[in-house]
Amino acid sequence: MAQLIYDLRAVNPRARIGVKLVSSSGVGIIATGVAKAGADVITISGHDGGTGASPLTSIKNTGIPWESGLRDAHTALVKAGLRARVRLRVDGGLKFARDVVIAALLGAEEFGFGTAALLAIGCVMARQCHLNTCPVGIATQNEQLRARFTGNPEMVETYFRALAAEVRQMLADMGARSIDEIIGAVDRLLPRTPEVERSLESLLTPITNPPLQFPCPHEDTSELHLELNRAVEELESLSTRSYRFRITNSDRAVGAHFSGEILRRLGPSSLDLSGVDCEFVGTAGQSFGAFLISGANFRLAGEANDYVGKGLCGGTIAISAGAEASERGDVLIGNTVLYGATSGELYVSGQAGERFAVRNSGALAVVEGVGQHGCEYMTAGIVVILGPRGINLGAGMTGGLGYIMRDSAADHSNHQSVRLGNLQATEHRWLRRVLRRHVQLTGSPRAARLLSSATLPLLRVEPLQPPCSTEETWSTILLRLDRQEAQTFEPRQVLPSEGPLVM
Known part of the structure; x- marks a missing residue:
């Protein structure tokens, strides 16, 4: 709470x-x-x-x-x-x-x-x-x-x-x-x-010798939040450039703070056309990228705690700790990621904790492994899992689509809610487009190898009673990709010797 x-x-x-x-x-x-x-x-x-x-x-x-x-x-x-x-x-x-x-x-x-x-x-x-x-x-x-x-x-x-x-x-x-x-x-x-x-004796007994009562003002003195405020001030003057910040695990709700400041100062449509790129280096605290609005693009070189992308509403988040971390399968983000997200994109060149994409209602996500209860209560959006997954995948899932590796297709799904299916030809094309964007934003060697293969070794995870067709589920994601691909970060160079960031 x-x-x-x-x-x-x-x-x-x-x-x-x-x-x-x-x-x-x-x-x-x-x-x-x-x-x-x-x-x-x-x-x-x-x-x-x-x-x-x-x-x-x-x-x-x-x-x-x-x-x-x-x-x-x-x-x-x-x-x-x-x-x-x-x-x-x-x-x-x-x-x-x-x-x-x-x-x-x-x-x-x-x-x-x-x-x-x-x-x-x-x-x-x-x-x-x-x-x-x-x-x-x-x-x-x-x-x-x-x-x-x-x-x-x-x-x-x-x-x-x-x-x-x-x-x-x-x-x-x-x-x-x-x-x-x-x-x-x-x-x-x-x-x-x-x-x-x-x-009523206990109810009507006066309080004797109460301690002094002091109010507690809610002042945000985080240095990172102050730096983000200065970045928003530059945006008010129509300055367009990328920003780079150091982040620690005491810096929480960075996306919520940034989005709120922009909406208060510039209005709801301020970033839709231009966009702003922010790169963070270090270990992010809880709720990194929460409530991130459309046009805001966050990249994290390091790792993050729980609630990444909570309530994501249009922003783009990319998290990577280097090629070696991806190959090892390092866990880069915590639990309950994309909780209640309605739109936006999340790319993680590593694994996530439990309850990934719980109640996802429209976001696109690519991750290289998840814990238990992935895609729980999901109602819309696309989730691509390029690695291992825990038990109970898709419990209560009523909409959206998930994609998992064939070699991880042991019976871990919640078959009371979802079923597995083979890919259609159009899905291969759409998934390749998503994987190319994953490589562009994170430099993932896993995704790069999948793109070099003739066919994608993926299976579709869908609700037992889908609310709409596969094409309709993908349509909003593809429209978003059309708008976003020209606005976000420059391609990330894949360096074989690049290792995990140590702060």
Whole structure:
């Protein structure tokens, strides 16, 4: 979670990042961990809320009241000295001003309303939200049912205005000028009976001698990120040149930071025509090339940690540690590569860890070996594996295509999801084009040998029920190659004596 929060903040430093936790026993300990991970908002969700599409067993039996979870989270954060780092939000059946005031007294600063707002515009709680049969026309696409909807935005506005007025009145009765003055003031709550006092003793116990609370500003002081900012400033002045940087494993989410800076300063189409080449030397930290946008071309001479190309959305990544590393089959990238990628290219002149291309939804990848669970839950894109592979290849794969070496075709695929097939003549031509680009960007001797052979010793891996034809799957990749081949790096020279980079 900490890495995910770091990635999101890297791509948009001004974003408020929230984490939602179910109100449950021990949620306070989890909340302290979320605060340490860098979240801005923690939502405690009680058992009373939830969508009408939820199973009845979940609605009735999941979670505990938001009051218990909220107080537990607030108390744990205060005792750990982390309360000033985050804001607490609560939801789960809030309806009245009394709910808002009690939530504030228990520690909440923000309040979520879902069901109450729906009731204000006419929801009758039929709990058919997932069936397209909502009787009042709210949660349905059926035109006849939608015609029954009589709500309007003013209904919701009136509800919240009345709610706010009642909250102000309750605060005035308590002698408070704003809701901020009562946050965490649990001593203002009194049980009605001795029995209730015994049952709520832990909930209503004030926090004694709390430590000092200090906010934690999220400042990025990475030297590499500062250098990338200067490169973006040059791009603003229409300067076009290649950039070279040293990188260490403490430099995380480099692609996310770079892409975010470009989009904020230059706009979404700034790199589509010109492109920018960045070469890195060293060992990259987690999420190298994450969320990399179209027109950004990253080359790494070295190795990288997990999450390479996570959320890749149009960029090109090439990773190599030299010809000898490729021949030895060195592992150059970590686990969970291309997680959720939607487009772009990844070329690795070496092997990858486990869960390669998990949830790949459109990217092209060439790699020289993968660990277990490759192409898991893949929905689109092309993955070419020029070496060994682990078990469970293609589990849950519903789209896209994979290609593996014939000599590695032992029964490691998940045959409940995928099947193997021989190549068509057109696939040979398309794969050769991809391999030539792999050699161009990484200097891979393995790919060079395959190109010198008369036929490619590859097998196709496809879903048992492909969503489209092989030609249709390849069409978007080929169109991208047409646009990208003239924009990216100069060909890489293959040097037989070149060895792995040692930092």
